[in-house]
Amino acid sequence: MKTPLVIKLGGAALECSNTLQQLFGAIEHYQATAKQGVILVHGGGYLVDELLTGLKLESVKKSGLRVTPKEQINYVTGALAGTANKLLQAEAIKAGVKSVGLSLADAGLTEVTQLDPELGHVGKAQPGDASAVQALLSLGITPIISSIGITADGELMNVNADQAAVAIAGAVDGDLVLLSDVSGVLDGKGHLIPALNSEQANALIDGKVITEGMIVKVLAALDAAQELGRPIQVASWRYVDKLNALLAGESVGTQFLPQAD
Structure with a gap:
């Protein structure tokens, strides 16, 4: 089987059914023409925010990561592995894409540990056993994977979805695209930067050009590029007309390049 494509979808996309239909339509076309499996990894931050607000619980972020007491x-867990996952699966079914809803814990796909006690139940995922996911791909089924993991001690962990996608791409040795609500990395004048290596990205972070949640995304993309030994692209799901071009291998966002030896 060809190298699978791992797509991380930013949680805000779940608010737009039309965008999701365009995305799953592009995935269906891609799978039919490229004969290559697709894995969709997702967050769902806006659903978590809505739920916590309704329950009158405080929502705090630290360095772009959600503190999870x-x-x-x-x-x-209910918002991400439940509501968000099934909303995406419903859109996949509408688009004619066969799918299975999973989490990071299923069949040992990733190994999850606590990232930082100060963040609470926030985890870090490492590649695990991808045999079950590979079996699904061989059957033409698209895994839709939430960013909820479970530690070896059975503790539920909320994993940043970008970092989760990196771990899954490592497990399946797949290509990776991080789709978000931004076109990629912008310079200080608002222009798209077509490609970045680690040194250039760190300079932009130090210069406060890359800030807050985008730092997490950029660092995850750099880690993935280095671990997989291939460019990783950060692009937007907002421009649905570009999705087919993106899946066909064209660069429509910012490519993160592995560091040369």
Whole structure:
């Protein structure tokens, strides 16, 4: 089987059914023409925000990551592994894409540990056993994977979806595209930067050009490029007319390049 394509979808895209239909239509076309499996990894931050607000619980972020206390992890799990995952699967079914909803914990796909005790139930994912996911891909089924993981001690963990996608791409040795609500990395004048290596990206972070949640995305993309030994692209899901071009291998966002030896 050809190298699978891992697509990380930013949670805000779940608010737009039309965008999701365009995306799954592009995935269906891609799978039919490229004969290459697709894995969709997702977050769902806006759903978590809505739920916590409705429950009158505080939502705090630190360095772009959601602080997840013990008393909130069950709600976060329900929003991501439950509501968000099934909303995406419903859109996949409408578009004629066969799918299975999963989490990072299923069949040992990733190994998850606590990232930082100060963040609470926030995890870090490492590549695990991809045999079950590979079996699904061989059957023409698209895995839709939430960013909820479980540690070896059975603790639920909320994993940043960009970092989760990197771990999954490592597990399946796949290509990776990070889709978000931004076109890629912009310079100080608002222009798209077509390609970045680690040194250039770190300079932009130090210069406060790349800030907040985008830092997490950029660092995840750089890690993935280095680990996989191939360019990783960050692009937008907002421009649906570019999705087919993106899946066909064209660069429509910012490519992150592995560091030369």
